[in-house]
Amino acid sequence: YVQLQGIIPALITPYEDDGRISDKRTRELVRHLISQGVAGFYLSGSTGEGFLQTVEERQSFLEIVMDEVKSEVPVIAHVGAMDTATAVVLTKHAYGAGATAVSAVTPFYYKHGSEQIKRHYIDIAEAADIPLIAYHFPDMTGSKQSADFYRELSAVDGIIGLKFTSMNTYEMQQIMDVCGEDFLVFNGPDESCLAGLAMGAFGAIGSTYNIMPAKFVEMHRLFRQGRIDEARAVQYEVNRVINELMKYDFIAFEREILRLQGFDTGLPRKPIQQLSDAQRADIRETAARFPF
Numbered sequence: 155y156v157q158l159q160g161i162i163p164a165l166i167t168p169y170e171d172d173g174r175i176s177d178k179r180t181r182e183l184v185r186h187l188i189s190q191g192v193a194g195f196y197l198s199g200s201t202g203e204g205f206l207q208t209v210e211e212r213q214s215f216l217e218i219v220m221d222e223v224k225s226e227v228p229v230i231a232h233v234g235a236m237d238t239a240t241a242v243v244l245t246k247h248a249y250g251a252g253a254t255a256v257s258a259v260t261p262f263y264y265k266h267g268s269e270q271i272k273r274h275y276i277d278i279a280e281a282a283d284i285p286l287i288a289y290h291f292p293d294m295t296g297s298k299q300s301a302d303f304y305r306e307l308s309a310v311d312g313i314i315g316l317k318f319t320s321m322n323t324y325e326m327q328q329i330m331d332v333c334g335e336d337f338l339v340f341n342g343p344d345e346s347c348l349a350g351l352a353m354g355a356f357g358a359i360g361s362t363y364n365i366m367p368a369k370f371v372e373m374h375r376l377f378r379q380g381r382i383d384e385a386r387a388v389q390y391e392v393n394r395v396i397n398e399l400m401k402y403d404f405i406a407f408e409r410e411i412l413r414l415q416g417f418d419t420g421l422p423r424k425p426i427q428q429l430s431d432a433q434r435a436d437i438r439e440t441a442a443r444f445p446f
């Protein structure tokens with residue numbers, strides 16, 4: 155899995171102007187991001203709007219990306235869903251499509267006990283012979299599992315790691331400590347990517363890597379070389395953009411930035427924020443101040 159050790163965009167899903175998933179725009183965005191040095195792709199997660207798409211759309215999007223990537227970099231398909239059956243269907247498909255791994259957020263909306271959540275993950279892991287990366291995102295799912303829970307998961311055959319999306323790097327470290335070195339933990343929050351790496355994250359999966367890939371790839375390289383002061387300067391730089399992003403829905407903001415960078419990805423699906431002309435102008439001004 156050493157290839158996954160880097161900056162992995164949680165890919166925006168490019169749509170046509172009429173809202174259908176765009177084959178052409180997807181290929182263009184994927185090519186561009188590979189040229190910027192990203193380590194792989196994470197599809198159909200929060201950023202990819204997987205929860206606003208049909209199962210068929212998620213499947214066809216993965217097929218387009220697999221075809222464009224041609225094994226140059228690993229592809230992780232997020233298969234998470236509220237129900238186990240959907241996650242299993244998506245997992246079988248991802249295996250057939252040749253994805254490197256699947257990932258699944260803890261089942262959300264209903265409040266399940268940890269035994270049920272563990273069962274959900276085991277059912278996904280058993281669905282196909284493809285590695286599974288669990289996904290901890292308590293702010294979004296309302297489900298917060300303990301380090302002990304992840305220790306049990308890490309003992310399950312096929313469950314190889316965790317995407318950890320929370321600012322609490324202490325909790326992340328506690329999980330890494332009990333799960334052992336072979337369990338790959340990926341940093342979720344881009345605004346504290348360097349902190350996550352310093353604490354031991356194997357790689358980083360995030361949404362702003364769609365719009366600032368080269369900056370984060372550079373930061374990661376500096377980190378690996380032990381040039382921490384320089385890496386920190388890059389983190390400060392990207393965080394000024396993330397501060398601007400926080401004024402908007404992050405997906406709406408990133409689609410607008412991508413459009414200004416020459417990659418039209420269409421509008422996010424409702425109910426995600428639809429930007430007004432004034433908001434577009436404000437984002438254009440941000441993009442001019444941070445030309446990367």
Ligand code: HMN
Nearest residue numbers: 164199200201342343344345359360361
């Ligand atoms: C995904 O699409 O599933 C993600 O990788 C989510 C990712 O961790 C992002 N978190 C949220 O969307 C809340 C971050 O990349 C986040 O957008 C970034 O740190 C800016 O806040």
